[in-house]
Amino acid sequence: MTQPDFLIPKSNECERLFHGRGHFYPDLEHICIDWFAPVVLITLYKPVEQVWLNTLVSHIQSRVHQCQSIQVQHRYQKMAPVDVMWGDKIDSLTATEHGLNYKINLANNQNHGLFLDMANGRKWVIENAKNRRVVNLFSYTCAFSMAAHAGQADAIMNLDMAKAALSVGRENHKLNKQALDHVKFAGVDLFKSWGKLRREAKFDLLICDPPSFQKGSVNIERDYKKIIRRIPEFMQQGQSLLMLCLNSPDLSVEWLKQQVDEFCPECEFQQQLANPNVFKEANPDKGLKVLIYRY
Numbered sequence: 001m002t003q004p005d006f007l008i009p010k011s012n013e014c015e016r017l018f019h020g021r022g023h024f025y026p027d028l029e030h031i032c033i034d035w036f037a038p039v040v041l042i043t044l045y046k047p048v049e050q051v052w053l054n055t056l057v058s059h060i061q062s063r064v065h066q067c068q069s070i071q072v073q074h075r076y077q078k079m080a081p082v083d084v085m086w087g088d089k090i091d092s093l094t095a096t097e098h099g100l101n102y103k104i105n106l107a108n109n110q111n112h113g114l115f116l117d118m119a120n121g122r123k124w125v126i127e128n129a130k131n132r133r134v135v136n137l138f139s140y141t142c143a144f145s146m147a148a149h150a151g152q153a154d155a156i157m158n159l160d161m162a163k164a165a166l167s168v169g170r171e172n173h174k175l176n177k178q179a180l181d182h183v184k185f186a187g188v189d190l191f192k193s194w195g196k197l198r199r200e201a202k203f204d205l206l207i208c209d210p211p212s213f214q215k216g217s218v219n220i221e222r223d224y225k226k227i228i229r230r231i232p233e234f235m236q237q238g239q240s241l242l243m244l245c246l247n248s249p250d251l252s253v254e255w256l257k258q259q260v261d262e263f264c265p266e267c268e269f270q271q272q273l274a275n276p277n278v279f280k281e282a283n284p285d286k287g288l289k290v291l292i293y294r295y
Contacts, residue, residue, distance in 0.1 A: 001052055004018040012096055014036050014104075015035050018278070019278050031044060037066065039068070040064055045076055071090075075110065091105065103172055114141070118288065125243070136207045139169060141172060153205070158184065166187055194234075205241050206295075207243045238295075242294070244292075267294070268294045270293060
């Protein structure tokens with residue numbers, strides 16, 4: 001098996017160094033490499049030969065001079081354990097992106113707290129949140145909320161069923177010295193909480209980044225239309241911006257556009273945000289899709 005030709009980080013900003021999951025690189029579709037200074041994290045989605053892995057670690061050690069730790073996450077194993085292959089054992093750290101800091105936990109989580117393919121989406125929010133009332137659905141650790149705060153949003157509401165993730169979100173805001181007087185956190189099931197949104201003053205920036213599937217709560221192929229058709233209930237018509245995201249590799253950009261056309265035809269398509277260049281996809285419809293609409 002060939003070795004991946006990974007990027008060399010030019011700063012301490014977090015980024016993906018190699019993206020094999022897009023099937024763009026033959027025989028390397030089970031490998032990703034990320035930079036969370038000072039850690040290089042190799043993620044494996046199936047087993048590899050130890051000799052090959054040792055060679056990769058040596059290449060990283062020799063080329064990424066600011067690295068202090070090289071770790072491997074075995075996503076194909078139960079609980080996705082992480083091994084330190086070289087350097088210091090660093091379980092938690094603070095990652096930086098677009099001038100914002102994020103708490104990252106490498107030790108005990110399948111997902112470490114920040115999805116790097118959404119970097120351009122967070123930048124768009126920073127650039128478009130000024131003086132807006134933002135609602136952040138499926139907010140996870142509230143990275144979009146921090147971006148909206150940095151972009152001078154007037155108010156931000158975060159919804160997510162995972163209260164532990166929202167707690168990390170609060171800590172992330174505090175980490176960046178962002179006041180919480182105009183930020184709300186609601187640990188609720190969105191599909192049972194439409195009244196909570198309707199009771200708020202209408203929003204004018206929607207961020208919807210749902211999981212593709214979450215047992216017992218979300219099946220996005222079934223449920224996205226439930227969100228789209230309720231947009232008029234809680235969004236300000238005529239001046240609202242909508243960021244609609246789709247992570248499912250089995251659903252296309254055209255599928256999402258059709259959902260919008262059918263269930264909220266008042267929405268006008270503006271643009272599709274590009275993913276960071278490193279996220280190469282053999283089939284672009286398999287990767288992250290981020291569509292911007294005006295309502």
